[in-house]
Amino acid sequence: MKRRPGTVARYTPGARANHWLNAIILILLALSGMALFHPALYFLTGLFGGGVWARILHPFLGLALIVTFAGLFIRFWRYNIWERSDTQWLNRIRDVLAARDENLPEVGRYNAGQKIVFWLMTIAIVTLFLSGIVMWEDPVIGTDFSIQQKRIALVVHASAAVIIICVWIIHLYAAIWVKGTVSAMTRGTVSGGWAWKHHRKWLREEAAKGPK
Numbered sequence: 001m002k003r004r005p006g007t008v009a010r011y012t013p014g015a016r017a018n019h020w021l022n023a024i025i026l027i028l029l030a031l032s033g034m035a036l037f038h039p040a041l042y043f044l045t046g047l048f049g050g051g052v053w054a055r056i057l058h059p060f061l062g063l064a065l066i067v068t069f070a071g072l073f074i075r076f077w078r079y080n081i082w083e084r085s086d087t088q089w090l091n092r093i094r095d096v097l098a099a100r101d102e103n104l105p106e107v108g109r110y111n112a113g114q115k116i117v118f119w120l121m122t123i124a125i126v127t128l129f130l131s132g133i134v135m136w137e138d139p140v141i142g143t144d145f146s147i148q149q150k151r152i153a154l155v156v157h158a159s160a161a162v163i164i165i166c167v168w169i170i171h172l173y174a175a176i177w178v179k180g181t182v183s184a185m186t187r188g189t190v191s192g193g194w195a196w197k198h199h200r201k202w203l204r205e206e207a208a209k210g211p212k
Helices: 013-037 039-048 051-080 084-091 093-097 112-135 147-177 181-187 192-198 200-208
Strands: 007-009 189-191
Touching: 007 192, 007 200, 013 039, 013 051, 013 147, 013 181, 039 051, 051 112, 084 093, 084 112, 112 147, 147 181, 181 189, 189 192, 192 200
Parallel strands: none
Antiparallel strands: 007 189
């Protein structure tokens, strides 16, 4: 990957494409899901060509979501393992919000907040997928689940959807709040100063690998 002097490679082109494809699918799923969730939101089906197409496309978008998120999970799960320093970082959340970085432990590739978002997204997406399979009524695949099981799955599915939408909003807000984070996922690089300020441990690890 070619990069400007003074920058650090953070995301490969493949990782960035995977992330944005997953994000687009998640947004389409949220819109179609909300359209089917309540009559007041039914107007959103117009984005998909009407109610019938929204109902048809929603489960297939769900399959696409689990596939694209699997790509992200395989790429990043090892960087999201919880460490003792993450607990220390979380205990100093007031310093995080006040940008008192001198009081925080050195952070690796991801901080505790990012790791929590990662695992919440993982749990919610798996829950959506499994509950969605129970709810899916299709003449091709068919299902053997009872009405009671489908009702329970519907409640679980809706609850997981609310959680994932809230987590996604927090993820988006944090990315905008920490200047330079969004460009990392568009350009693939961050400045050395950004890495030193926000992910110093990770920067040391990258420096130890030598020039690429």
